[in-house]
Amino acid sequence: xxxxxxxxxxxxxxxxxxxxxxxxxxxxxxxxxxxxxxxxxxxxxxxxxxxxxxxxxxxxxxxxxxxxxxxxxxxxxxxxxxxxxxxxxxxxxxxxxxxxxxxxxxxxxxxxxxxxxxxxxxxxxxxxxxxxxxxxxxxxxxxxxxxxxxxxxxxxxxxxxxxxxxxxxxxxxxxxxxxxxxxxxxxxxxxxxxxxxxxxxxxxxxxxxxxxxxxxxxxxxxxxxxxxxxxxxxxxxxxxxxxxxxxxxxxxxxxxxxxxxxxxxxxxxxxxxxxxxxxxxxxxxxxxxxxxxxxxxxx
Numbered sequence: 001x002x003x004x005x006x007x008x009x010x011x012x013x014x015x016x017x018x019x020x021x022x023x024x025x026x027x028x029x030x031x032x033x034x035x036x037x038x039x040x041x042x043x044x045x046x047x048x049x050x051x052x053x054x055x056x057x058x059x060x061x062x063x064x065x066x067x068x069x070x071x072x073x074x075x076x077x078x079x080x081x082x083x084x085x086x087x088x089x090x091x092x093x094x095x096x097x098x099x100x101x102x103x104x105x106x107x108x109x110x111x112x113x114x115x116x117x118x119x120x121x122x123x124x125x126x127x128x129x130x131x132x133x134x135x136x137x138x139x140x141x142x143x144x145x146x147x148x149x150x151x152x153x154x155x156x157x158x159x160x161x162x163x164x165x166x167x168x169x170x171x172x173x174x175x176x177x178x179x180x181x182x183x184x185x186x187x188x189x190x191x192x193x194x195x196x197x198x199x200x201x202x203x204x205x206x207x208x209x210x211x212x213x214x215x216x217x218x219x220x221x222x223x224x225x226x227x228x229x230x231x232x233x234x235x236x237x238x239x240x241x242x243x244x245x246x247x248x249x250x251x252x253x254x255x256x257x258x259x260x261x262x263x264x265x266x267x268x269x270x271x272x273x274x275x276x277x278x279x280x281x282x283x284x285x286x287x288x289x290x291x292x293x294x295x296x297x298x299x
Contacts, residue, residue: 001029001030001031001080001081001082001083002027002029002030002031002081002082002083002084002085002098002102002152003030003031003033003075003076003079003080003081003083003084003085003155004022004030004031004032004033004085004086004087004098005033005035005072005075005076005079005084005085005086005087006018006019006022006032006033006034006035006075006086006087006088006089007035007037007068007071007072007075007088007089008034008035008036008037008038008045008071008089009036009037009038009068009071009089010038010041011089011090012041012044012045012048014089014090014197015034015045015048015089016048017092018087018088018089018090018091018092018093019032019034019049019052019057020052021087021092021093021094021095021194022087022093022098023052023054023056024095025093025095025096025097025098025099026095026096026098026099027098027099027102030056030081030085030098031056031057031058031079031080031081032054032056032057032058033058033060033075033078033079034049034057034058034059034060034075035060035061035062035071035072035074035075036059036060036061036062036071037061037062037065037066037067037068037070037071038065039061039062039063039064039065042061045059045061046059058078060074060075060078062074066166067166067169068088068169068172069164069165069166069168069172070164070166072086072148072163072164073163073164073166076155076158076163077163079155081155082154082155082156083102083105083114083152083153083154083155084152084153084154084155084158085098085101085151085152085153086148086149086151087149087194088147088148088149088196090197090198091147091149091194091195091196091197092194092195092197093149093193093194093195094192094193094194094195096191096193097117097193097194098152100117100189100191100193101115101117101152101189101193102152104187104189105152105154105187108185108187110154111184111185112184112185112186112187113153113154113157113161113180113181113183113184113185113186114151114152114153114154114157114180114184114186114187115151115152115186115187115188115189116129116145116146116150116151116152116186116187116188116189117129117150117188117189117190117191117192117193117194118146118150118189118190118191118192118193119146119147119149119150119192119193119194119195119196120192120194120195120196121146121195121196121197121198122198125192126144126146126192127190127191127192128142128144129143129144129188129189129190130142130143130188131185131186131187131188132185132186133181133185134181134185134186135181135182135223135224135227135229136227136229138174138177138178138181138233139224139227139229139230139232139233140229140232140233140236141236145173145174145177146196147173147196148173148176149194149196150193150194150196151177153180157180157184158180160183161179161180161183161184162179164176165217167213168210168213168214168217169206169210170206170207170210170211170214171210171211171214174214175214175217175218178218178221178224179221182221182223182224204244204245204248204250204253207241207244208241208253211237211241215234215237231264231265232264232265232267234260234261234264234265235261235262235263235264235265235266235267236261236267236271238257238258238260238261238264239257239258239261239267239271239272239275241253241257242254242256242257242258242261242275243274243275243278245257246275246276246278246279246282247278247282248282249279249282249283254275254279258272258275
């Protein structure tokens with residue numbers, strides 16, 4: 001059986017679409033564990049799920065706000081399946097999602113922790129991925145996860161590797177994934193099996209704090225730190241932070257993160273040109289991108 005863990009917070013309409021996308025799966029051996037992280041709308045969510053009249057739906061509420069990671073952990077701890085799948089309340093699965101991933105896992109032995117899959121966002125399909133030892137592909141950005149909604153993982157592996165880190169509000173998917181791939185192989189289903197909708201991006205100050213926390217926690221994994229691609233990983237992580245800073249016009253932060261990036265490794269020129277393009281855009285064309293946190297300045 002697959003336990004589908006759905007954390008939710010103040011999005012009843014989108015939650016209903018997410019739950020219905022699970023109920024429409026061609027693979028039927030599942031339970032749905034909905035965890036509400038907003039106790040104030042408990043009765044609304046409970047009534048909404050009650051209209052579906054499906055005994056496979058289990059509804060839980062956190063007594064205090066724990067964030068998405070804490071809600072996922074609550075769901076895991078109350079799950080009964082051999083496998084755990086995650087679905088954000090604003091994403092939706094295509095009908096074959098579970099069938100394709102369970103079939104993939106049935107073909108693999110216990111040295112494989114789980115699998116992820118391709119996805120679609122805004123009409124664009126993402127179907128590139130890797131099978132096997134994913135440490136190097138992950139560190140070199142050749143292992144796009146998309147989001148937690150792509151994952152199917154053995155519950156026994158999560159018990160061993162650990163729950164979601166409740167300190168992070170960004171990069172939590174990656175840290176959760178790292179804790180698994182340092183000890184296990186991971187599979188990929190080369191098909192778009194879900195639609196990922198735009199997620200909330202924290203403010204840049206919060207993003208910087210999360211980045212520092214994330215890299216500190218990653219540094220605790222010896223197998224990662226000792227890997228030859230670790231310097232590339234750090235260079236790309238800081239370059240990405242420079243990109244976010246450029247999108248928002250934070251001049252000092254662009255300079256800071258670019259200097260940190262080249263300290264670890266000089267990346268191909270295109271990585272830095274993209275930062276320049278976004279930076280110039282902020283102060284000239286003022287086209288707003290999805291990661292923008294503040295309005296462009298008027299001149």
